[in-house]
Amino acid sequence: MAVPSVPFARMNGCGNEILVVDMRETTARVRPDAAIALAGRAETHFDQIMAIHQAKTPGTDAYVRIINADGSEAEACGNGTRCVVQALSAETGQTRFTFETPAGLLLAEEHEDGLISVDMGKPRFGWQDIPLAEEFRDTRAIELQIGPIDAPVLHSPSVVSMGNPHAIFWVKGDVDALALDRFGPILENHPIFPARANISIAQITSPTSLTMRTWERGVGLTRACGSAACAAAVSAARTRRTDREVAVTQPGGKLSILWREDEHVIMTGPAEWEWSGMLDPETGNFVRDAAEGREIG
Numbered sequence: 001m002a003v004p005s006v007p008f009a010r011m012n013g014c015g016n017e018i019l020v021v022d023m024r025e026t027t028a029r030v031r032p033d034a035a036i037a038l039a040g041r042a043e044t045h046f047d048q049i050m051a052i053h054q055a056k057t058p059g060t061d062a063y064v065r066i067i068n069a070d071g072s073e074a075e076a077c078g079n080g081t082r083c084v085v086q087a088l089s090a091e092t093g094q095t096r097f098t099f100e101t102p103a104g105l106l107l108a109e110e111h112e113d114g115l116i117s118v119d120m121g122k123p124r125f126g127w128q129d130i131p132l133a134e135e136f137r138d139t140r141a142i143e144l145q146i147g148p149i150d151a152p153v154l155h156s157p158s159v160v161s162m163g164n165p166h167a168i169f170w171v172k173g174d175v176d177a178l179a180l181d182r183f184g185p186i187l188e189n190h191p192i193f194p195a196r197a198n199i200s201i202a203q204i205t206s207p208t209s210l211t212m213r214t215w216e217r218g219v220g221l222t223r224a225c226g227s228a229a230c231a232a233a234v235s236a237a238r239t240r241r242t243d244r245e246v247a248v249t250q251p252g253g254k255l256s257i258l259w260r261e262d263e264h265v266i267m268t269g270p271a272e273w274e275w276s277g278m279l280d281p282e283t284g285n286f287v288r289d290a291a292e293g294r295e296i297g
C-alpha cells in the first residue's frame with residue numbers, strides 16, 4: 001500500500017469544504033481516483049481539492065489545480081483560493097499572491113483582519129464563452145425552464161462565465177423553499193451546457209444584497225460557492241437588480257462582492273483551517289497529524 005507522502009490541510013471557505021494539498025515537492029498529480037476516494041470518506045469529504053504545485057511562470061507564487069469531488073477539474077474556485085492564501089500566508093507571512101491556474105492568473109491578498117480578497121478576473125457573457133450549445137444574443141436571461149411548461153418552477157436564468165460556467169435563476173421567495181437537490185442535477189447536465197454548469201438560485205433582498213444557494217457542477221449542493229457568488233452579483237448588477245457592490249449570503253456564510261469599473265470582480269471573505277495530515281495523491285490514503293500544527297508545509 002502506498003505511503004501518504006504529501007502534506008494537506010482540511011479547510012473551509014464559508015463552509016465550502018476544501019482540501020488544500022501541497023504538491024510543491026513532487027511532480028505527481030492528485031489522481032481523479034484519489035479525489036473520488038477522499039470525497040467518499042466522511043473525514044475527508046470535500047467539495048474541491050486545491051492542489052498547490054511549483055510555480056510554472058516567473059512572477060507567480062504557485063500553480064494551482066482545482067479538482068471537484070467527482071474527480072473533474074474546475075477552472076475557478078473562489079472559496080478554495082482564499083484557503084490557499086491562508087495556508088501559504090500562515091507558512092511564510094506573505095500576504096499578497098499571484099497564482100496561475102489552467103484558466104489564467106489570480107491575484108489575492110490577505111488583509112489585517114484576516115479576511116481575504118481574490119481578484120476573480122473579468123466575467124464573460126458571450127454564449128460561446130460560457131459555453132452554451134446554441135447562440136443566445138442576450139445572456140442576461142436565456143430561454144431555459146424546468147417544471148410544468150405553463151407554470152415553470154425555475155426559468156430564464158442569467159448565464160455567465162467566471163472562468164467556469166454559471167447559471168443564476170432569480171426567485172422571489174425563500175431560496176430554501178425550492179428542491180435544488182432535485183432540479184440541480186438535471187440543469188447541471190442540461191444539453192444547453194456542453195461543459196455542464198454550476199446552478200444557483202438567488203433572491204434579491206435589497207439593492208446591495210442577495211441570498212443564494214448553489215448546486216455545484218461535479219459536486220452537488222454546497223454550503224457556499226465563491227465563483228457562483230461572483231456570478232450572481234455580476235448578473236444582478238447587469239440586470240439592474242442591484243448595485244455593483246453586493247453582500248452575498250449563502251448557507252455557510254457571507255461574502256462581499258465588488259464588480260469594479262474596470263470589470264474585475266473582487267471577492268472578499270474568510271477562510272478557516274480545520275486540521276492537517278499527509279496523503280497519497282495516487283490513492284487518496286491519508287493519515288491525520290497527531291499534533292494539530294498550523295502549517296501545511
Ligand SMILES: N[C@H](CCC[C@H](N)C(=O)O)C(=O)O
Pocket residue numbers: 016047048068073074075076077078079080164165198216217218219224225226227228
Ligand atoms: N466552490 C467553488 C466553485 C467550484 C466550481 C466547480 N464546481 C466547477 O466545476 O466549476 C468556488 O468557491 O468558486
